[in-house]
Amino acid sequence: MLVIKCPFCGERDESEFHYGGEADISRPKEPSKLNDREWGDYLFMRKNTKGLFSEIWYHSSGCRRWFRVDRNTTTNDITRVFEINK
């Protein structure tokens, strides 16, 4: 079980959180202008990094806020936890 330090609440067990996957996938600003390839990339293609990975988490059983985590997917070491857009 990971122990994650929510930037708003402090250290809690992983079971209080929901995993949101890869960070920085932002919804296209002008969706109607996208072609099929761009939609496919946005919806489905993922980095799936082996190593240091930037991801988002949701403190669903706590403050119910989203935040960012940098975690190594081969060791589970969390190197950074911070608020989105900071």
Added chain:
Amino acid sequence: MKKFSALSILAEGLTGNKGWKPHWNSVEPKNQYEVVIIGGGGHGLATAYYLAKNHNINNIAVLERNWIGSGNTGRNTTIVRSNYLLNESSRIYEHSLKLWEGLSKELNYNVMFSQRGVLNLAHSLQEIRDSKRRVFANKLNKIDAEWLDSIDVKKYCKIINTSKESRYPVLGATLQKRAGTARHDAVAWGYARGASNLGVDICENCEVIGLKVEKNKIVSINTTKGDIKVKKLGIVVAGHGSVLAQMAGFKLPLETHTLQALVSEPIKPILDCVVMSNAVHVYVSQSDKGELVIGAGIDSINSYQQKGNFSIISGQMGSLLELFPIFSKLKMLRTWGGIVDVSPDASPIIGETPIEGIFFNGGWGTGGFKATPGSGWVFAHTIANNHPHNLAEPFSLNRFYKGILIDEHGAAAVAH
């Protein structure tokens, strides 16, 4: 290589079993091949075997970074079935099941395929409807399938708890009698032996660390045992698909997760079928050694670690005891994890890639063991002909750009 037969086993037995040789030749890679398969799991080895056997290609290598079968092939819970809902999936899994039925003979290697029947339980009205729908769909696709109500479930599997008092009562189940289990290692070893016999080079402890692509075409492979020139390349690395794709410079829609399993201490035969439940999320069978083999769902986070979260295991133990109170005193012996490549629609990706000469076979996620023979068969055809086998065609990478997903998520009874 020595053929297995009643006679050869008897003769060896009488002479102290001194005449057995290694089942395959593990060799150093040459510096050039017509086809290289990256990944020495069941799928990669089956691909190499059928490339040599069905397509007469005789200059092939399989590169495995550890030992043969050290990935998910040797870590899975070995459930083999073909009762998928959608036409595309049921065709490829049924093709595979038919190959399973003749596999020990084909390979002259006992893969211990045991058609002991698989029950997929239903615990709610909606699940009953979905299960019956799947039975009808299976029948239309000429796949054996039956619906059992809870009384018949109890008759088929005497130790299951069908009490109405339980939190999620067993209301019925689908049954595929031709489904069952197989010996995972034997599948890898049997294909390795068969491929090696046909002249395929099996290179263990040989990790691919880079791919050289020029003018959008594969040129050579950089490995821990030197560079290898190659005409065609098949990537069959399960959880490491995205890593290899990145080396070649194309994108995949995969996420890698840990999937755990565990076994109990061995006990006398008590469970002679496979029982799976999607709703309470656990599945169990008994191995020939007597251990209960138990599995459930993936860990939620992206991970390349072959170990997972204890909370997943404790959840599946709760579910197991709800279904089988009789197991409450059993001790668990070992737990482990494999890293599985999960695709957005829970269906595999087989076929060409944006790079000429590179073919991809992955995204089997939590349920690809059952597909091993069929996957190798269609992938070999695809590589040999530079064109997808008709059973593989719907599973192209392009479906994610065309929006033609094969959404078996939830459609299948359970993920495995």
